Amino acid sequence: MSYAIEMRHIRKEFPGIVANDNITLQVEEGEIHALFGENGAGKSTLMNVLFGLYQPDQGEIYVHGKKAVINDPNEATRLGIGMVHQHFMLIDKFTVAENIILGREPRKHGILDLAKAVKLVKELSEKYGLDVDPNKKVEDITVGMQQRVEILKTLYRGSDIIIFDEPTAVLTPIEIQELIVIMKRLVKEGKSIILITHKLKEIFEACDRCTVIRRGRNIDTVAISETNPSDLASMMVGRKVNVQINDAPYEPKERILEIDHLNVLDSRKVNVIKDLNLTVHGGEILGIAGVDGNGQTELIEAIAGLRKVRDGSIKIGGRDVTNQKTRKIIEAGLGYIPEDRQKHGLVLDFSVGENMVLQTYYKKPYAQAGILKNKVITKKAKQLIEEFDVRTPNEKTLARSLSGGNQQKVIVAREVDRSPQLLIAAQPTRGLDIGAIEFIHGKLLEEKKKGKAVLLVSFELDEILHLSDRIAVIYEGHIIDIVNPKETDENELGLLMAGRRKGGA
Amino acid sequence: MKVNAFLKKINWMTLLIPVISVVLGLVCGAVIMFAIGYNPLLAYQSIIESIFLQPYYGGETIRAMIPLVLAGLAVAFAFRTGLFNIGVEGQLMVGWFASVACAIIFGHLPKFILLPMSVVAGGAAGALWGFIPGLLKARFKVHEVISTIMMNYIALYTTAYLIKNFLYTEGERTPTIPQAASLSSAFLANLTQGSRLHWGFVVAIIAVTAMWFMLWKTTKGYELRAVGFSPDASEYAGMNVGGNIILSLTISGIFAGLAGAMEGLGTYQYMTINSAFTGIGFNGIAVALLGLNTPVGVTLAGALFAGLQTGGMTMQSNAGVPVELIQIIIALIIFFVGSGYVIKWAADRLKRKGHKS
Structure with a gap:
């Protein structure tokens, strides 16, 4: 035949x-x-x-x-x-x-x-x-x-x-x-x-x-x-796949991210974040569920200092970072895995090694008196490539030539390695395969166990239900409800995401 | 050991395009000469002989290289950070003027103060001429191609006005600068049988090294390259994108301004009232392109263009070929560099054919 x-x-x-x-x-x-x-x-x-x-x-x-x-x-x-x-x-x-x-x-x-x-x-x-x-x-x-x-x-x-x-x-x-x-x-x-x-x-x-x-x-x-x-x-x-489960006990620590009555305009000057309040504690993963376009992007950008806050305040680790420069906020303890990894997460024409120090290149031990210490950077890159299993010929390879999963691993390696108090993960596994998803979920859970605060934004309800300790549902720019993942299901979340409150009509 | 490792690092394919372009340019030039009845071999022979065997032409080649390399660095530096500086011409002119003006106004100062001061004045004027388009781009999103072209015209007529009204002397030019500000040297002139070779080549060497060091060894250079490749990712990483755009065009302007200062303090010792652009700034774009925007590449490309221009003059006397043909050959080389894609494609094709047989 x-x-x-x-x-x-x-x-x-x-x-x-x-x-x-x-x-x-x-x-x-x-x-x-x-x-x-x-x-x-x-x-x-x-x-x-x-x-x-x-x-x-x-x-x-x-x-x-x-x-x-x-x-x-x-x-x-x-x-x-x-x-x-x-x-x-x-x-x-x-x-x-x-x-x-x-x-x-x-x-x-x-x-x-x-x-x-x-x-x-x-x-x-x-x-x-x-x-x-x-x-x-x-x-x-x-x-x-x-x-x-x-x-x-x-x-x-x-x-x-x-x-x-x-x-x-x-x-x-x-x-x-x-x-x-x-x-x-x-x-x-x-x-x-x-x-x-x-x-x-x-x-x-x-x-x-x-x-x-x-x-x-x-x-x-x-x-x-x-x-x-x-x-x-x-x-x-090529091996047994372990689905990562959030099995570490939920023991919320001090407040890491505090958002108080936040109002943010989008690029068309429409108020997309309306009076939003949210707190994320150390040692927890807070998942934000919602239909695309309900203010998730603007919320994250406001936290990261990439978008002007019109009203309200944002604190990280007790420090007011409202409308601060992005670098200041990063130094205050923000780690950020952006939604668009190729556009925002990596300089594609930089090598993997150069991308590993994208926020820290000017600090010790990577630089001294304005001069880069390329040997230290290379050593760090090699260590992270090994530790995070980034499949690349070597640290000199351009980020552009890696597969999507490996690009994401570079970003996760860089952000997690800085050990930020607050880690924002926006759609961290979109377009990735099972092996990479498993790996990244594992890393997010590790951060929780280390007592860090993780803010997870995802359109995949499975992912949110799987990883979160609490789920905040965002609808038309404010948090409509916060639910316990163990006491909810996709149906209830679906209704909330469409703007219908529990119990109410 | 070390040399081997270095050779391995070079990406031969990227080197192929400039080299093939130069060869093709020369071959096409030869065909044209042949077609109109000249002897191309004799012409090329006279270029090579004059540059390498006659000290005068050798000296003039290096002299012509100095502003070309600096202008090439200016374009390449901006390119590396994602910006297209077409304003090198204007930055060069204000640099030229500022260095000459500084030399004349402070003519009473001793050499060890006046000379460095005049060089710095040239660089500073170029920096200002780069800073303005940088600011316009960072603050108001004015495209740098447009604003730098406009700045070229402002430079052309402003320098002409200033010379005419404040520093005018017979011959439509400024007075000659005092010896204390001059880069020229009797020693170098004697060495090269009376060429205009001057100490400016030291400045060019420093500039080549400085560009390499700045871009690849400093944190600022890292930032500039990051912003050049991806302004978005740089912003997300906490870098000041606008500030880096301004800085990049300012530094680019310094290189261009120095190129002008070299002409003013070295080659000519004065500045004429220009009715048209000098062309060095525009040739800088070609030099940067052929040199793949690397400091070493710019140096080599600058040497090639300077050699062709200088040696081309002997072509006329020895082979009867009009000197203008050199401009055609240079244009052809640029054309082939621009068609790099076609060369790559042809190389791929050849490789495939090789596989099949």
Whole structure:
């Protein structure tokens, strides 16, 4: 029997790292095949080989049983392989139809035939149940719809093998469900799908079989019906996965963060934080639950001195830090794991070592009289890389070239190592795989045990329920209620997040 | 051992682009010469012979290098911190003027005070001319490309006005500066058979070292580079982004101002009323680009341009090639550096082909 795609013994080496080492992937006709592995395991490299962006050093590729040499993406397209990228390749100012036909425009007498394009797109979207409006501009449609445009792009080019590169990373829960329905429909229409992911839930909801890779090597290919989540997870990580539980006793100590009647304006001068009161004690993790856009970002920015406080006060460790400079607040004992790790957490073009001292470079022992002590910095970086298991060739590697999980580990290492009284963690595990999530949760719990105050902001209710000692629900800029995680559940939290108080209507 | 470790550190691919650009520029220049009936081999031979074998041209090359390297450092420093300083030209002019004015006004002071003072005056004027666009950017978000271009014109006409009204002498220029402020040296001139080589090369060497030291060895340099790469992350880490922008353009301006001072106190010993830009500041952009914004690279690129310009003069007498052709070759080199992406792509292609066969 021939496979839709068969990649045999693929090896791909980059300077200093073997990204793919003898990997074999066999995708049957008409199945949804998961390619499962941690960040940096080599999934993307393998798919880039298949899509013609990289040339393999060794190994062979067969498409529908025929040997193929794929030199560039055009060749891949010709062979019927299409890719839905994680970061969409769309032109915002163009309409949906224009984006889809781009590069293969239907013509009439040599002139672009837009009416035909719209018709073609409509036909395609009806055939596969992909609901889009061909005449809308891409900038005006939702992220989920943009992804459908990407799928239509591959279909328009005649793909029958579609690669989805971590497609759910950018989607809301409802959009994820819709995507799974779409993928099943595509398979029913005779397409074969490769789904790159590190999320177990999706694999069990959508896929038929699953190939697990770890550190560039093949681990196994299994039928989903014959396995279970915990087996797959340990296969991916290479050891038993321990879910981190907040089992240390809850013994709140002195008040570390005290927020009193806080009012903050957002960039449009709207009062987004209204009369907010909140206290976080040493030795506790306080989780802030809430729907995105209810003032979480502004609250954290105000604490960190990145946004002006209009009214009210913020104290860290008893010291008033309201409207102080960020550096002063950091020196007063703030550690901060920002939500956007690439934009705010790291200088991507700095080395890992340089990033490790981003707030402390001017202090002893890293500097003296304005002169950097590069030896001390390197030594510290090496120690943190070791201690926090950052997978990087060495401390001189640019932060940009690390995987997302390892970038986050650099930030966590830096912040935790400074031993701040208050640690703010904003969406600390977004987009990370199980191994990295487990690691970061463990570090947050360690901080609690050390008697530090941890303020955790997350849109993942699981995470909040799992780690918090108390949960504060934020709604329209103030704390609507504080609940005990042991006495609540997702339903109650959901209601509070929508602005309905306990007991009340 | 040490040399080996150093060689390993160099990223050969990044070095490839400037080197290939220079080679391609020279080859294209040769093709053009050949096409219009000159002998390119003879032309290049005369450039190389004059620079390396004739002390006069060797001295003039180093002399021309001094302001080019300083201007290149000015552009490169700002680049390193994420800013595009097109105002080097203007900063250079005010530096030139300030150094000459200082030398004339305080002409009665002894050399060991007057000379350093005049050099500092040039640097300070350049610093001011960099500080203003920096302040505008940090406070009012005025893009530095726009404001520095405007500052160039202000510098051009302000210096002309000041010379005309306060320091005017016959020949549309300032009087010659007193010996006590001069960088020129009979010793260096004799050594190079009468070239205008002056002590300014010491200043250039100090500046090259200073840039390297500042950016990679000091905490301020760390901060400047961080802000250059990512203003957002720097702000989150507690750095003062606006302050660093101002500082960066000010330091850049110092380098440019010193370049002007070298011309005023060394090469010419006076300043003429300029009706157009000197071009050194703009060439500085090219030097920085070709030198990959590193101090050593800027020095090498400055040497190349200075050598071409100086040696180019002999090309005319020995091979009959018009001296303007040198400008074309320089332009071609810049063009190829700018198309670095294409060179990279071609190199990749070649590598792939190699794999297949």
